[in-house]
Amino acid sequence: MNGIPRYNPAQIEPKWQKHWDETGVLNASNDHTMPKFYPLIEFPYPSGAGLHVGHPRSNTAMDIIARKRRMEGYNVLFPIGYDAFGLPTENYAIKNHVHPAQVTQQNIDHFRQQLKRLGFSFDYTREDNTTDPKYYKWTQWIFLKLFEKGLAYKSEMPINWCPSCKCGLANEEVVGGVCERCGSEVVRKVKSQWMLKITDYAQKLLDGLDTVDFIEKVKVQQRNWIGRSEGAEVDFTLTSGDKLRVYTTRPDTLFGATYMVISPEHPLIENRRSLIANYEAVAAYREAAARKSDFERTELNKDKTGVRIEGIRAINPVTGTEIPVWVSDYVLMGYGTGAIMAVPAHDERDWAFAKTFGIPMIEVVAGGNIEEAAYTDIQDGVMVNSGFLNGMKVAEAKKSIIEWLTEKGLGEKKVNFKLRDWVFSRQRYWGEPIPLVKCEKCGWVAVPYEQLPVTLPAVEHYEPTDDGESPLSVMTDWVNTTCPHCGAPAKRETDTMPQWAGSSWYFLRYIDPHNDTELAAMDELKYWLPVDWYNGGMEHTTLHLLYSRFWHKFLYDIGAVPTPEPYQKRTSHGMILGENGEKMSKSRGNVINPDDVVDELGADAFRLYEMFMGAFDQAIPWSTESARGCRRFLDRTWRLMEMMTDEEGVSADLKCDVHTAIKKVGEDYERMKYNTAIAAMMSLLNRFYEKGSVTRGEMKIFIQLLNPVAPHITEEMNELCGFGGELVRKPWPEYDPAALVRDTVEVALQICGKVRGRMNVPADLTRENAEAFFMAQDEVKKLVGDKPVRKFIFVPGRLVNIVV
């Protein structure tokens, strides 16, 4: 071919992006007779800094799958939107005295332009924006449904409070004792907060995991976070006459309980203050514990501390023995009953505590050495020193003791979860208003559905007030309203929702984004749900992913969505680190700007590099040098046009290479092994170069395989070569299994497991006739000599190993 222009991504990339925009060829179709495919990436938070190189990693990966599915004949919905409520925008607004909505709009426009520059095949006609009143109308609608069903409640409780953000945080948002967003130390503060009862769904969230194809580590993390444990609650009688209820996962060790521990916040201390001889010491300990943040209380607690309560003792219900009661901060009020029975012989924490304070131990499960360490094995141990449980295995003993306790009315079987309810109020401006009204007479009343959305009023200042109330609280015109119930004067809720609200259901809105009368139409939901493949970061496993599963299950229960789970498959990408191997951040000065990379190398090379840089699920440092290598590959691909022949088919000598590549690339895309898929295409390209020519037939296949990763260059080549049509509309190539086999294969020749040579042998050589074949070869005779052959191993296509 003559007159081939230079490869110029700056010219061809905008050309094809414009073409896709104008034709809408990548958009989802309304044709419900087609098989559907719904891939999803986590919609970005449109920060002022613009796109990060991390975004395109996930986006390109799913774009490859989306583009391949279109070629396979699916109706693909690959949507994009913006999770735009949130603190950075609000903080920017506070600092610069601009309305957050204005900042948000600018940022979204910038993001969209950056995303389009990278050639992602999103359907931009279905964009979500969580800050759009048409969108958050339905976020509020879902909240009201939760409120209606009793799953939203107000609670006066100690919450995590960030003094810097002046904002309450969910437990899940506190990372290592500091605020996840700003890094300030989190303190405790009592505040009346809206809570969502995610704990009501703990079992359903757990069971649902068995029905979906999430990668195993995501399932493990969610299971651990939900933290189901089976055990029993047992009542101990105290010498004060009270009953002290404990939760234990090891009721089988009840005979070994030699003391009890209550949390410093346990009500018993105040209720029986007069009976506690050393109340002063206990109160002092409690104050010390309260001063510690959760972080200190746990982190600094390598050595166990505690105070023994003088004046109250407990009676072990099975042995009748009197045992002491201690106060220690290793027992938390927020889990179980805030009190435990301590079995130092068979629990590591109890063991450490008992050692520190010289408390006796009783071995009740034989098999370990309790002088050395607590014996916690629950498989092989056999009960001893345990009355009627003696001789039983742990599992059996557990069952028996629970039956016994239930019969005697001393306790019962109990399932506990670590999962805690979701703190849903924020004292901030830039969030969805909570659509509730407080009436003196009627209490909390829902704003009627037909009045939604409750929109954010314009305010003068976006800062939370000094007492920590939302900026909305000073908007008296907005706050003062009437009760929808009785018409009396009433006040609006001024707290707003957390950022997690809008992101908990955004994938539903994509399905029917312009619907004014419903969240989304049921026939559309039935066609598109569930999301077939959702890729995102591991950091969202226990926050966003769990919250959105909770909301979805709730919506399923009220009949608003047709599937019990939102996402069928969940995969996860690794982080992109800076060139120095550290996390990319402004403060470290190692941030790579995607725009700069596209300017220098083009979007296709950028996409290619992000997929080639290493294993998709692992953290990889960025390397601009390596990225240039990917551009080199595209330059070489482009120059294939100079060596293209008029032949239509695949040449005989490359038939095997081409079909092997079709198989490998297709399978590797599906397994998210993008790096080896690209390596296979590089190898094939090298074969074309070795040969010095490529046929039209080979070229068609090659650019089709490469198209999902590098869509612009391949479309341009398709056009320049005069192949007709567009790659996005062409079918994905199929391989011919017969073409994969070669006539001869090279095998390794091993003597006693050491490689001594290589040989070409017929590919159809079988195990049966291999020994005769090899022993007749001169090369083999030379290596073996006259030593007797003790063993002969032949692995077809791989190697032969002769043991002498």
Next chain:
RNA sequence: GCUGAUGUGGUGGAAUGGCAGACACCGGGGACUUAAAAUCCCCUGCCCUCACCGGCGUGCGGGUUCGAGUCCCGCCAUCAGCACCA
């Protein structure tokens, strides 16, 4: 501390128990060029050697196997998550 993941050339990384280092990056050499860039070709794990031959090599120590980067046992290191969950 617990849990999980990872550990392979100068670098990023390949490798259903079967030829370790695919594919790239960096580096070196050559061709082309007045020259440079670009491009093309060759070399590139380490040691010994002019070269051949050979030896050593997947964090460390054992084991299973004809054969181990891969499986088992015990360590070490790094990273991530969790923070005493009874």
